[in-house]
Amino acid sequence: MYKILVKTEDGETVSFECGPNEDVITAAIRQKILLLSSCREGGCATCKAECTEGEYELSNCSVQALPPDEEEDGSVLLCGTYPRSDLEVTVPYTYERIAFNEIRTEWLAEVRVCERISSNVMRFVVQCVDLESAAPLKVPFIPGQYIDIAIPGTEISRSFSMATVPSGDGLMEFLIRLLPNGRFSRYLLNDAVVGQRVGLRGPFGAFNLHDNGLRPRYFVAGGTGLSPVLAMVRQMQETRDPQETKLFFGVTHQHELFYRDELLRLASTMPTLAVEIAVMQPEAGWQGTAGTVVDLLRQYLAQARVKPDIYLCGPPGMVDATFKAAAEYGVPKDQIHLEKFVQSHGAGESQSLLEGQLAPPRMAGSEHAERVP
Ligand SMILES: Cc1cc2nc3c(=O)[nH]c(=O)nc-3n(C[C@H](O)[C@H](O)[C@H](O)COP(=O)(O)OP(=O)(O)OC[C@H]3O[C@@H](n4cnc5c(N)ncnc54)[C@H](O)[C@@H]3O)c2cc1C
Numbered sequence: 001m002y003k004i005l006v007k008t009e010d011g012e013t014v015s016f017e018c019g020p021n022e023d024v025i026t027a028a029i030r031q032k033i034l035l036l037s038s039c040r041e042g043g044c045a046t047c048k049a050e051c052t053e054g055e056y057e058l059s060n061c062s063v064q065a066l067p068p069d070e071e072e073d074g075s076v077l078l079c080g081t082y083p084r085s086d087l088e089v090t091v092p093y094t095y096e097r098i099a100f101n102e103i104r105t106e107w108l109a110e111v112r113v114c115e116r117i118s119s120n121v122m123r124f125v126v127q128c129v130d131l132e133s134a135a136p137l138k139v140p141f142i143p144g145q146y147i148d149i150a151i152p153g154t155e156i157s158r159s160f161s162m163a164t165v166p167s168g169d170g171l172m173e174f175l176i177r178l179l180p181n182g183r184f185s186r187y188l189l190n191d192a193v194v195g196q197r198v199g200l201r202g203p204f205g206a207f208n209l210h211d212n213g214l215r216p217r218y219f220v221a222g223g224t225g226l227s228p229v230l231a232m233v234r235q236m237q238e239t240r241d242p243q244e245t246k247l248f249f250g251v252t253h254q255h256e257l258f259y260r261d262e263l264l265r266l267a268s269t270m271p272t273l274a275v276e277i278a279v280m281q282p283e284a285g286w287q288g289t290a291g292t293v294v295d296l297l298r299q300y301l302a303q304a305r306v307k308p309d310i311y312l313c314g315p316p317g318m319v320d321a322t323f324k325a326a327a328e329y330g331v332p333k334d335q336i337h338l339e340k341f342v343q344s345h346g347a348g349e350s351q352s353l354l355e356g357q358l359a360p361p362r363m364a365g366s367e368h369a370e371r372v373p
């Protein structure tokens, strides 16, 4: 047995034992210590940590969840880490996120809205309900986290980040990219109906706001990466956080743009918030920024008097490019928080059934959709 010492972001520690043939997450669970994890098969990066002392072997870590350069720098996925000596690891979250009792992670919800809001994005709203009484139920989560949603009647589930803050009526909003050949995409387009029941598992994830005094916060979102970013900004609005806040939102084509009005409305109610939208390949007449969110970030960082905290979310390529740009402008690594929308674990087995279905778009207001206030 080896000793595993886990250090949290706020300087607390927790320790437990781990044998050479078990991974660190499993060993912790055996001793009733629930570190953050989700897939437990090296695919989602929820359990990512930094190993600062000791020898270990890594197994079953996907390249997307743990790129080789991060592995070289000492990052590990704890669900695939097998100790070969005592270990010291640092996790990117606070002590209060570690549970020491069983926590509820299985939920039932009813579909409230399923509508297309751009050429490749669906807005999906569900309400959690009590299994027996069907009364609305509030799922406790931290804005920025995600949940796994199961496709009704199948064993297939996919991870999606909540765009809302936890609410008393249990409504949870998701912004979901339609992917060619995607199983969940096909469900949304063909089978999701208002009132249908779906199973949820979670919440998971450590992508959330960090206490930072009055340092400015910059949020950078690519496509549906807007979802967790919106949840965090909505949280700041609710708690009237005073930090100067910038939100950079980018898509490739204009027809992929969504939530422009929602973002402008948010900015009009938050004096501290400025929103900038970039379209990489705009059509003639586009009034906003032509380019990427990385271009926007560079512009603002070049003028920034204080190095801001940066929150990044979107496709892996966009997140990596933004991270690099922030580092070039001297933003310390521990001020950059990110979530990559990699393929959900267990995904990729779908058949080529969605080809040609991504156009023409069925926009909000169709018979399939029902708006909530
Ligand atoms: C923590 C986390 C949170 C996420 N939150 C969101 C969210 O809020 N909104 C959202 O739109 N997405 C989100 N994603 C990504 C989403 O879970 C996946 O893209 C999902 O697998 C898509 O499901 P699908 O069934 O439609 O496609 P799948 O059946 O899984 O895949 C269809 C095809 O697309 C490819 N593919 C799947 N996902 C991706 C990807 N991300 N990038 C490139 N190619 C891909 C597959 O290899 C396959 O060929 C999140 C992912 C993670 C890990």
Ligand code: FES
Pocket (backbone or CB within 6 Å): 036, 037, 038, 039, 040, 041, 042, 043, 044, 045, 046, 047, 048, 065, 077, 078, 079, 080
């Ligand atoms: S829980 Fe370890 S990568 Fe998903």
